[in-house]
Amino acid sequence: MSEPSGQELYERIPTKVFEDASLAVCEVAKEIAEAIRARQAEGKSFVLGLATGSTPVPLYRELVRMHREEGLSFANVTSFNLDEYFGIESRHPESYHRFMREQLFDHIDIPEAQINIPQGAVAREEVFEACQAYEEKIEACGGIDVQILGIGRTGHIGFNEPGSGPHSRTRLVTLDRLTRLDAARDFQGEHNVPRYAVTMGVGTIMDARKVYLLAWGRSKAEVIKAAVEDAPVESLPASFLQAHSNAYFILDTASASELTRNKYPWLVGFPAWTPELARESVTHLSLKLGKPLLKLVDKDYQENGLSELVTEQGPAYGLNIRVFNEVQHTITGWPGGKPDADDTYRPERALPARKRVLVLSPEPQDDVLAMAATLSRLVAHGHEVTVAYLTSGSLGVPDEEANWAADLMLEAGDSAIASDVLRELEEKGAFSEDSPRLRTFKSYLRRNEARASLEMCGLSKSCIRFLDLPFYEKGRYRRFEVGEEDVAAMSRLIDEIKPHQIFVTGEAADPSSVQAKSFSVFENAIRSFSSEPWYKDCYVWLYRSDGREWDIHQVEMAVPCSPDEVKAKAQAIYQHRSQRSQLPSMNADQSEAWEQAVERNRGTAVLYDKLGLAEYEAIECFVRWSTVEGASK
Ligand code: F6R
Secondary structure (H helix, E strand, O other): OOOOOHHHHHOOOOEEEEOOHHHHHHHHHHHHHHHHHHHHHOOOOEEEEEOOOOOOHHHHHHHHHHHHHHOOOOOOEEEEEOEEEOOOOOOOOOOHHHHHHHHOHHHOOOOHHHEEOOOOOOOHHHHHHHHHHHHHHHHHOOOOOEEEEOOOOOOOEOOEOOOOOOOOOOEEEEOOHHHHHHHOOOOOOHHHOOOEEEEOOHHHHHOOOEEEEEEOOHHHHHHHHHHHHOOOEOOEHHHHHHHOOOEEEEEEOOOOOOOHHHHOHHHOOOOOOOHHHHHHHHHHHHHHHOOOHHHOOHHHHHOOOOHHHHHHHOOHHHHHHHHHHHHHOOEOOOOOOOOOOOOOOOOOOOOOOOOEEEEEEOOOOHHHHHHHHHHHHHHHOOOEEEEEEOOOOHHHOOHHHHHHHHHHHHHOOOHHHHHHHHHHHHHHOOOOOOOHHHHHHHHHHHHHHHHHHHHHOOOOHHHEEEOOOHHHHOOOOOOOOOOHHHHHHHHHHHHHHOOOEEEEOOOOOOOOOHHHHHHHHHHHHHHOOOOOHHHHOOEEEEOOOOOOOOOOOOOOEEEEEOHHHHHHHHHHHHOOHHHOOOOOOOOHHHOOHHHHHHHHHHHHHHHHHHOOOOOOOEEEEEEEEOOOOOOEO
16 A cells, blocks of 8 residues: 555545636536536436536536537436525526526526426425435436535535534425525525525435535635545535545635645645745744744754755744744835835835825725725825726615615605615515616615725725626626626726726635626736836735635735724724624624624734734735736735
């Protein structure tokens, strides 16, 4: 028997990491296509288990492309979907029946009679039988050949929430609060999200002959690490797949970023000790041992798998000082550069003293979540700041908010629009999509919130742009298609401002999210300026507005915030009224957006403190993006 590789010591399930989701799905789609064709050649059918949600969207696009361009036929395919919300009709815009039609079935030649999706609209007393019938049908079809899975942030597969047993079968389940919160935007408010679902069981999934679990984006990184590297537990149903003999995790680099092989590569092999990796490992060592950087000694390195590093680049004290200085140099109270100062070791250039700054916010609120304090500083330091909201964010406005605003207008005597909106809301119920008029109304709500929020950061209305990119206006969640008109609108804005600094986000988000789509619009637009003189002098800074902050060794600009700035930041986020939770927060994990954002910034400050740097109240942080094809520096 061969010695296990370092990676195998940590990973309990075969895991393949691809540079991005599109490369990953090409490989999975190719394997599915080959398997389907092989069965066709034998005159046999192929049973495919399917998932919904954002994750499989790129896979379905690739399968549709193969059908159209390469003649891949699904005539011999029988499909079984994992799950469906309970209590909603298949015509509901968020039903998985409708999702599957829109994303896949309407675009391929699978015969209607061979499509199977659990029924969400059966009477409660009939669910048990319907679930049993579903199991029997899978068995009658010979079992599932290939099962596609996504993974929820709770670690669920299908809707097998934490607590689901490894032998569970198709059944009615109660959805976890986190899962319902994740779906709240799709359903325009948490209270519209069904409480129950019908799902194949973990046991049903384990019976599939082959399983691919796909995951994209940084928001999945933690749950992926636990599912791949920790012992199987009921509190994380995806971890049961470790016991499957033919299951594979297919990841992009962002979702794989917490795996030991990526996070601590020195534990699984003999990496080249680049300055970045040295910084990563030394900061990690310091935090792990609870010792400030400057107190680490050779023995600490040797006893923690870092003897090569300390031999190559030590002794410890010199290495400690080097890393300490690097981290120290990321800290600046001058995010637009400090005029009249030596900028050799500062993240931003001193000149020009007054910069044109463009902040791109995919949806209203992304900006302030990540950088309200930095925005205030940029304004206070006299830079010309423009904040551009790339999409209207109308899809994220719950109906109650529109109702509230329309009621207010009605009372104030502006009855024409208000009555129309109220009537539409009434007629629409929870089951239809918003009309263009309602979407526009909702987008006005978000505009007002964004203006109020930026006012807290010292920005006047004239500094705000609303791009309303067409991909969003024409689309719905998971169905966005970026087009040339989006890129053209972004290019016009960039060309008009010719910024010295751009702040942008979304490069590591789930590929079908608004943030990732917005980033791809930006990336396409910025390319056309690569030879412009102004662009050569433009720094692009990436920020994170989702739940996860940059790792400490990645940070290239750390902007400390005073206690008052932290309060002001919370106030700025609070202005996004329509984004507040519909329920009072119950515990720390599910706290409100402003609480989470501030907590995250406080967490960064704690890490800087632990490393032995100054103790700040909170820190907002950024990483520079290099324009080398899609790579962040
Ligand atoms: C959907 C399903 C769920 C999703 C999971 C991830 O059929 O079974 O387990 O795969 O909730 O959802 P997304 O892909 O939207 O992140």
